[in-house]
Amino acid sequence: MRVTTTVNGTERTADDVWPGESLLYLLRERLGLPGAKNACEQGECGSCTVYLDGEPVCACLVAAGQATGREVTTVEGLADGTALHPVQEAFVDAGAVQCGFCTPGLVVAAHDLLARVPEPSDPEIREALAGNLCRCTGYEKILDAVRLAARRQAAQ
Amino acid sequence: MDFLQPSSWDDALAARAERHDALPIAGGTDVMVELNFDRRRPAALLDLTRVPELSEWSVAPDGTVRLGAGVSYGRVIAELGDRLPGLAMAARTVGSPQIRVRGTVGGNLGSASPAGDAHPPLLAARAEVEVASAARGTRRVPVAEFFTGVKRNALAPDELIAAVHVPTAAGPQQFCKVGTRNAMVISVSAFALALHPDRRAVGTGIGSAAPTPRRAPDAEEFLAGELDWDRRPALPEGLARAFGERVAAAASPIDDVRGTAAYRRHSLAVLARRAATWAWDDLRRAA
Numbered sequence: 001m002r003v004t005t006t007v008n009g010t011e012r013t014a015d016d017v018w019p020g021e022s023l024l025y026l027l028r029e030r031l032g033l034p035g036a037k038n039a040c041e042q043g044e045c046g047s048c049t050v051y052l053d054g055e056p057v058c059a060c061l062v063a064a065g066q067a068t069g070r071e072v073t074t075v076e077g078l079a080d081g082t083a084l085h086p087v088q089e090a091f092v093d094a095g096a097v098q099c100g101f102c103t104p105g106l107v108v109a110a111h112d113l114l115a116r117v118p119e120p121s122d123p124e125i126r127e128a129l130a131g132n133l134c135r136c137t138g139y140e141k142i143l144d145a146v147r148l149a150a151r152r153q154a155a156q
Numbered sequence: 157m158d159f160l161q162p163s164s165w166d167d168a169l170a171a172r173a174e175r176h177d178a179l180p181i182a183g184g185t186d187v188m189v190e191l192n193f194d195r196r197r198p199a200a201l202l203d204l205t206r207v208p209e210l211s212e213w214s215v216a217p218d219g220t221v222r223l224g225a226g227v228s229y230g231r232v233i234a235e236l237g238d239r240l241p242g243l244a245m246a247a248r249t250v251g252s253p254q255i256r257v258r259g260t261v262g263g264n265l266g267s268a269s270p271a272g273d274a275h276p277p278l279l280a281a282r283a284e285v286e287v288a289s290a291a292r293g294t295r296r297v298p299v300a301e302f303f304t305g306v307k308r309n310a311l312a313p314d315e316l317i318a319a320v321h322v323p324t325a326a327g328p329q330q331f332c333k334v335g336t337r338n339a340m341v342i343s344v345s346a347f348a349l350a351l352h353p354d355r356r357a358v359g360t361g362i363g364s365a366a367p368t369p370r371r372a373p374d375a376e377e378f379l380a381g382e383l384d385w386d387r388r389p390a391l392p393e394g395l396a397r398a399f400g401e402r403v404a405a406a407a408s409p410i411d412d413v414r415g416t417a418a419y420r421r422h423s424l425a426v427l428a429r430r431a432a433t434w435a436w437d438d439l440r441r442a443a
Contacts, residue, residue, distance in 0.1 A: 001159055019159035019201055020191040041192040043185055043255055044340060055257045061188040062258070063181060065159040066205055109253070130339030131252020 005067040007031060008077030014064075023067045024048045024059035027074060035075035035104045046132030049105035050074045056112045058131075075104035078111060087111045090149035091142075098136035106132045110146045119150055158200035165209040168316060169290040171202055176313040178202040182210075182226050183258035185251065186267045210262065210318070215239070219324040222286070225262020225317040229274075232261065240322050242277035242329030242348050249273055249333050252340055262317045265302065268309040268368070275303070275369035276348030276361030277331050283322040289314045296321065303368035327351035328438035330431040333363070334415075334423045344415040347403065347427040351435050356385045360428070365407035365420045372406035372428075375399055379432060391436040400429035 003026060004013045014030040022041075027033045027050070037047035041060045048059040051073035078085040084092070087110050097103050106129060113120055113128035120128070125146050134142060160178055162168040171178065179198035181187040182205060190196040204210055210226030213236065221239055223232070229247035233256070237244040243261070250256050250273050264274040265285055284296045291314060299320070302310050311317065329350045335341030346363030358380040360372040379399045383391075409420035 019157040020197070022188060022192060042189040043251065046252065046254060049254055056254050057258055058185075058254045060192060061184045061255075063159070063184055063188060063191075063201060063203065065161065065201070066181075066184065066203055068161070112253075127339075128253060131254045 001065065003064050003068055005069065006071045007033065008073055017064050019063070019065055021064045022060045023050070023052070023062035023064050023072070026064040026067070027059060027072070033074050033076055037101055037104055039101065043131075044133070045102070045105070046109060046129075047102050047105040049108040049132065051108065051112070056109055073108075075108055078107065085111065086152055087114065087145075087149045090152065091145045094141050094145035094148050096137060096141040096145035098134075102132060102134040102136075106134065106142060110142075110149065113146070114150055114153060118153060120146070157198065159203065160200055161203045161206055163206045163208075165207050165288075165318070166290075168202070168204060168207050169288060172316050173290040173314045175200050175202065180204055180266060180316060182260045182263045182266075183228065183255075185255050185259040186263060186269075204316070215324070216321075221322045221324060222319050223261060223322060224319050225265070226260050227262075229256040229259050229261070239324045240277075240281070241325055242280055242331050242350055243274060243322060245329070245331035246273045246277045246333075246346075246348065249331070249338075249341075249343075255340075261320055265299075265309065265317055265320065266311070268303055268307050270303075270306060270366060270368055271342050271346070271364040272369065273333065273343065273346065273363065275299070276346050276363045277329065277350070278320060278322065279361030279369055279371050280329065280348040280350040280359035281322050281325070282359055283320050285310075285317060286319040286321060287311055287315045288318045289316075294318065300371055303370070306367045325350065326355075327353040328435040328442070330435045332427045332431055334427065342414065345407075345409070345420045345423045345427065347424055347431055349428070349431040349435050351439055353385060353439060356380055356383075358383075360403060360406075362403065362407055362424060364414075365409040365424055367408070370406065372403045375402035375406060375428070378402055383436070388436075388440045390440070391433050396429040396432050397425075399432050400425035400427075403428035 039047040043058040178200035210224045232247040264272040283299045288294045333343040333346040343364045348361040350359035358376045404421045404425040409417040
C-alpha cells in the first residue's frame with residue numbers, strides 16, 4: 001500500500017508498504033531517516049522515539065499506515081541545518097553521549113519535556129525519561145544534560 | 157495483509173462485520189509487538205485511530221462516565237483524575253510517557269491480559285463494557301463478566317469495543333502494583349480498591365494473580381460489613397489484615413518468569429491491607 005505522511009515538514013510518500021510494517025521501518029528503511037533507532041521493537045527502550053502529531057511516541061509501535069496524513073518529526077528534524085538544537089548541544093557538552101545508540105530517543109524525549117516544562121524538577125526529568133533506556137552512561141550525565149539545556153533555555 | 161482504515165464508527169462496525177479476520181488496532185502498544193515479533197499475522201488490520209467517536213468521553217446525568225475505547229491513558233490522567241481516581245492511578249503506572257500517549261483503555265480490554273493495569277480499577281468501580289456490532293447494535297457487559305480466559309474476552313467475532321461506562325467515584329479509590337521498577341513494568345501483582353460510602357459497599361479488583369482479572373467478592377462483603385461507616389474510627393490493623401488475607405484467598409496465581417504464586421499471594425495480601433488503610437484514612441479525612 002501507499003503511505004503519505006509529513007516528515008520533518010516535508011510531505012513524503014512510500015509505495016509497497018507492508019500493512020503490518022511499523023512507522024520506524026518506514027522512516028529508516030524507506031525514507032532514509034536512520035536517526036530513530038531500532039532496538040527492542042516492543043516499546044520498552046525508547047530508542048525510536050519520534051513526534052507523531054506533536055506527541056512523543058515509540059515509532060516501532062505505530063503502524064506505518066496509522067501515520068498517513070499525520071505529522072512526524074524525527075531527531076533529524078530538530079537541528080537547524082548544521083546548527084545543533086540546544087538540547088543536542090547540551091547532551092554533547094554534558095558528556096551524555098557514550099555509544100550514542102539511545103541518544104536520538106533521549107533527545108526527542110528531553111526536547112518534549114523542556115517544551116512542556118521549561119524548568120523541570122529532577123523527579124519530572126526522571127519521569128519524562130523513564131521510557132528511554134541507556135546501557136552506557138548510568139543516566140547521571142543525561143540528567144546533567146537536561147538540567148543544562150533547561151538552564152540555557154531559561155537564560156535566553 | 158489488508159489495512160482497513162474506517163473514518164466513522166458505522167464504517168468501523170461495517171468493516172468488522174465483513175472481516176472477522178481483521179485484528180483491531182488502536183494505540184498499537186500490544187498489537188505492534190505481536191506483529192514485530194512475528195507472533196501474529198492477521199489477514200487484516202482494522203485501524204481505529206481515525207474513528208472520532210472512540211476518542212470522546214462524556215458524563216451521563218447519573219454521573220457515570222462513558223469513556224470512549226480510544227481515549228489514551230495520558231488523557232485519563234490529565235482529564236479524568238478527579239472523577240475516576242482509581243483508573244487514573246492505574247493509568248499513571250502504565251509503561252512510559254510514550255506508551256501512555258498511545259495506549260488506550262479499550263485496547264487494554266481488547267487484549268484482556270490478566271496483567272492489564274486498567275482492569276483492577278474497572279472491576280472495583282463496577283464498570284460496564286459497551287460493545288457493538290452492525291447486526292445487533294449495542295450491548296453492555298459487566299467488566300467482571302468480560303474477561304473469559306487468559307487474553308480472552310466476551311467479544312463476538314463481529315463486535316468492537318465502543319466504550320467503558322465507569323461510575324464517578326463516590327468515595328476514595330486506590331490502586332497498587334508490584335513490579336521490579338516504577339516505570340515500564342508488567343505487574344507481578346496488582347490490586348484496586350474502591351470505597352462506596354453512599355451504599356456502604358467495597359469494590360475490589362485483582363490483577364496478575366489469576367487467569368483473568370477478577371474481584372474478591374468475599375473480601376468485599378467482609379470489609380463492607382465490618383467497617384464502622386457511621387463513626388469512622390481508624391481502621392483496626394487486624395481488620396485490614398483479615399481483609400488482605402481474604403483478597404489473597406480469592407486469587408489463583410501461578411509461578412512464572414515475573415514471580416512465584418506464593419509471592420503473588422503474599423504481595424496481594426499486603427497491597428490489599430495497605431489500600432484499605434489508605435482509602436479508609438482518605439474517607440476519614442474527607443468527613
